[in-house]
Amino acid sequence: MPSEISNEQDPAATLTQALLQAYQLPASPQSNAFKAVKKAYSAFLQGSTCEKVSPDELIDIPEALIDIDDLKPTRKPLVVRYGKVYLTRLDHLEQRLADQIKARLQPLDTQAKPGAHWLPKPKPSFTGIDQQNSVKLAIQTSLFVLTGGPGTGKTTTAACIIGANLEYHKLRLEDVRLCAPTGRAASQLHGGLIDANKALAKHCEKLGCKDVFEMKQRLPKSYTIHKFVHNPEMMEGAKLIIVDECSMIDLGLFHELLSIIPSDARIVLIGDPQQLPSVDTGSVFADICRNELISDRLCTLTEPLRADGQARTWYNFAVGYQNRKSTPHPEEGLREAKVAAVLESSLEIYKSVVKLAVLPIYSNQDQPPTTEQLMDLENAIKSVRILCAYHGGELGVRKLNERIRTELGLNKPDSPGSLVMITRNDARVTDLSNGDIGLVVRAGLVWFPGKTVSIPFNQLPNNTPAFATTIHKSQGSEYSSVLVILPKPEKDDADNREMFINKQLVFTGITRAKDKLTVFTSSETLYDALDKVADRASGLDKRLR
Numbered sequence: 001m002p003s004e005i006s007n008e009q010d011p012a013a014t015l016t017q018a019l020l021q022a023y024q025l026p027a028s029p030q031s032n033a034f035k036a037v038k039k040a041y042s043a044f045l046q047g048s049t050c051e052k053v054s055p056d057e058l059i060d061i062p063e064a065l066i067d068i069d070d071l072k073p074t075r076k077p078l079v080v081r082y083g084k085v086y087l088t089r090l091d092h093l094e095q096r097l098a099d100q101i102k103a104r105l106q107p108l109d110t111q112a113k114p115g116a117h118w119l120p121k122p123k124p125s126f127t128g129i130d131q132q133n134s135v136k137l138a139i140q141t142s143l144f145v146l147t148g149g150p151g152t153g154k155t156t157t158a159a160c161i162i163g164a165n166l167e168y169h170k171l172r173l174e175d176v177r178l179c180a181p182t183g184r185a186a187s188q189l190h191g192g193l194i195d196a197n198k199a200l201a202k203h204c205e206k207l208g209c210k211d212v213f214e215m216k217q218r219l220p221k222s223y224t225i226h227k228f229v230h231n232p233e234m235m236e237g238a239k240l241i242i243v244d245e246c247s248m249i250d251l252g253l254f255h256e257l258l259s260i261i262p263s264d265a266r267i268v269l270i271g272d273p274q275q276l277p278s279v280d281t282g283s284v285f286a287d288i289c290r291n292e293l294i295s296d297r298l299c300t301l302t303e304p305l306r307a308d309g310q311a312r313t314w315y316n317f318a319v320g321y322q323n324r325k326s327t328p329h330p331e332e333g334l335r336e337a338k339v340a341a342v343l344e345s346s347l348e349i350y351k352s353v354v355k356l357a358v359l360p361i362y363s364n365q366d367q368p369p370t371t372e373q374l375m376d377l378e379n380a381i382k383s384v385r386i387l388c389a390y391h392g393g394e395l396g397v398r399k400l401n402e403r404i405r406t407e408l409g410l411n412k413p414d415s416p417g418s419l420v421m422i423t424r425n426d427a428r429v430t431d432l433s434n435g436d437i438g439l440v441v442r443a444g445l446v447w448f449p450g451k452t453v454s455i456p457f458n459q460l461p462n463n464t465p466a467f468a469t470t471i472h473k474s475q476g477s478e479y480s481s482v483l484v485i486l487p488k489p490e491k492d493d494a495d496n497r498e499m500f501i502n503k504q505l506v507f508t509g510i511t512r513a514k515d516k517l518t519v520f521t522s523s524e525t526l527y528d529a530l531d532k533v534a535d536r537a538s539g540l541d542k543r544l545r
Contacts, residue, residue: 012041019077025062033061040078040087048537049094049251049282050084082542090281091539093251097284098543100258101294104143104267108296112140114164117203120157126303131157134299138268139168145298146270147289149319150511151306151478154270155192158242159199161268165240167206169266173215175239178222179257181248181278183425183433185476189244190222191450224425224433225249225257232260239265245476246271251282274322275508276475277536287540294544306478311513318510321503321530329526337487337520339394339403342386345483345518347407349384350467353439354408354417356380363442363454378449381419381439384481386468387509389501395487395520401465413465414444414457421466421473430455435473437466471509482513486521486529501525502532 013029016037020027028034035057043051058068058080066078066085079091086094113136120131131153138144138161146161148154162176178193180186193200194216200207204215225243228234235241241261243249246269249257261267273286288294307315313330320327335341356362361369362377369377386404391397405411410418418440422432431451438448438455445454471484486509489501506529510517519526 012038012045015041023062023064023077025065032057032059033065036061036066036078036085040085043085043537044087044090044281046536047277047281047283047534049090050081050086050537050539052083052537053080053085054083082539084537084539086539090251093255094282094538094540095543097251097255097258098540100255101143101288101544103263104258105293105297106142108137109140112168114139114160115167115206117206118160118164118167118199120153120160120199126305128303130299130301130303131160134301135160135164137297137299139164141297142266143294143297144266144268145289145294146268146301147273147298148301149272149274149304149315149322151304151315151514152301153303153305154272154301155189155244156198157301158189158244158268158270159193159195162193162240162242163199163203163206165266169239171239173207173209173218174220175237176220177228177235177238177241178220178244179225179228179241180222180244181225181253182245182435183224183427184435185245185248186222186224187433187436187450188476189242190219194219225253227427228260229253229256235260235262238262241265241267242270243268244270246285247273247275247283248278248475249284250278250280251284252280253278254282254284274504276472276504277534279472282538282540283536284538284540287538288544291541291544306514307511309515311482311515311517314510314513314517314519318507322507329523333516333518334523334526335518335520337395337485337522337525339400342395342400342483342485342520343403343407346384346386346467347404349481350404350408350417353380353383353419354410357417357439357441360442362447363445368453377439377447379480381437381449382477382479384483385466385474385477385479385512386483386485387471387474387512388468388485389471389487389505391470393487395485397468397470400468400485404467405465414440414446416440416442419466420446420457420460420463421469422461422463424462426461430459430461432461471505474512475508477512478514479512480514481516482509482518484509484512484517484519484521486519486525488522488525489528501529502534503530504534506530 016034017027019037039051067074067076068080077088079086079088118135120128122128134146134157178189180189201212204212209215271285273289277283317329361373388397420438422436425434426432436448438446440446444457446457447454
């Protein structure tokens with residue numbers, strides 16, 4: 001294989017070489033055929049579905065390799081639509097998804113009105129107008145989209161939407177299906193909906209339940225989208241589907257989900273298009289939210305309810321930048337990206353977590369802790385988190401976890417006071433999900449928020465230390481104090497770190513904090529990151545229109 005295209009740092013070129021050889025075509029890097037194929041592969045590897053291509057770049061490409069602006073299905077490896085070159089599989093997926101969405105856009109039933117008890121009530125410094133409009137519109141359409149930044153009340157509004165839909169359309173709790181792209185997000189969705197302060201618990205009698213306990217028993221459990229896709233019979237009889245954290249759903253999974261939802265079911269898509277896109281191909285939710293065809297059945301929540309104090313100042317700054325308002329960053333909370341500074345800001349809080357973990361009340365299975373004590377433990381787990389841009393380097397997840405464990409004297413993975421994150425779903429034995437974070441207490445037990453009993457450390461699925469995690473892993477979480485680390489990118493780094501630090505990453509990290517935020521970076525690096533947008537090329541918007 002020629003050296004200029006066998007470099008391991010250029011997988012798109014390697015894939016291009018293999019495809020051209022399979023079609024017995026010349027593989028010169030200077031040919032238009034090579035360039036077009038490489039563009040399509042490069043787009044795919046970077047999370048896009050396509051890449052722009054000019055007419056001049058399509059000259060002399062063999063017909064066996066590419067179809068140009070042909071709306072009929074093709075078996076050729078490449079296809080050009082709307083001036084963009086696709087791998088054919090991604091082109092087919094994108095078109096099928098667009099057809100699925102359009103098929104569900106029935107005319108709005110503007111006469112539908114929810115019961116007043118399902119409309120969120122205004123409070124001091126909270127108008128509730130966006131939430132009320134969301135509930136009203138959600139019962140008028142078969143496909144509703146609810147967006148909003150972190151802490152703007154999406155789950156609270158979702159509970160009202162469920163109640164209003166069930167009452168107005170005469171559905172049962174058993175007709176609801178709840179899902180999210182990850183096990184942890186699914187668990188958080190279900191827990192948030194049945195919270196005593198949410199509408200379903202407050203008005204359970206409107207749903208034909210004698211008490212909150214019956215409501216919790218009848219509302220189906222929330223599962224991952226993959227679980228439904230692999231077991232499509234679980235969707236049978238569904239009349240109302242709630243899908244949370246939609247920004248994390250890739251093109252293929254979105255298509256598979258819509259394929260198994262009954263045609264007469266109502267769908268509510270919830271998420272934040274401003275946060276990080278899916279790990280795999282596409283930015284489907286962002287494409288949907290910006291499309292004019294969806295605009296009359298989309299509501300955006302804008303009133304932040306989570307962040308307070310100093311963290312609220314940073315939240316407003318981040319939101320402003322998302323809305324293209326270039327304002328000066330807050331001075332309080334900006335520190336130099338140094339390991340010593342990170343340790344100074346986090347160790348004292350983590351030491352208090354360790355002191356709590358060694359108390360005997362959390363490891364005595366015969367005398368379980370009281371509700372108040374369990375709340376203390378949950379607050380300790382959520383008291384502070386270090387969020388990194390990447391895994392490697394001195395300021396990455398791996399090195400910081402090692403350093404913090406050493407400073408705290410935690411010599412073994414199961415030492416009391418260790419924070420651990422589950423990295424593999426385990427529905428059969430422990431009912432833990434990828435992303436769940438627990439605290440090791442005495443006697444080698446691990447306590448997880450929401451679980452009634454502690455789990456022996458040696459029974460846990462795959463796990464890793466969780467004093468520091470990536471910003472990606474933190475999506476959907478909130479902590480009292482957050483330390484976001486944004487080192488200056490190293491352009492010659494083999495991990496290509498500069499690709500990871502962008503506006504969506506910064507926004508996601510900053511908006512995890514409830515009370516206090518510290519950002520370890522320089523002003524220059526912060527603004528450079530905010531000026532980088534992780535845009536993914538797609539033709540979905542065009543297909544929908």
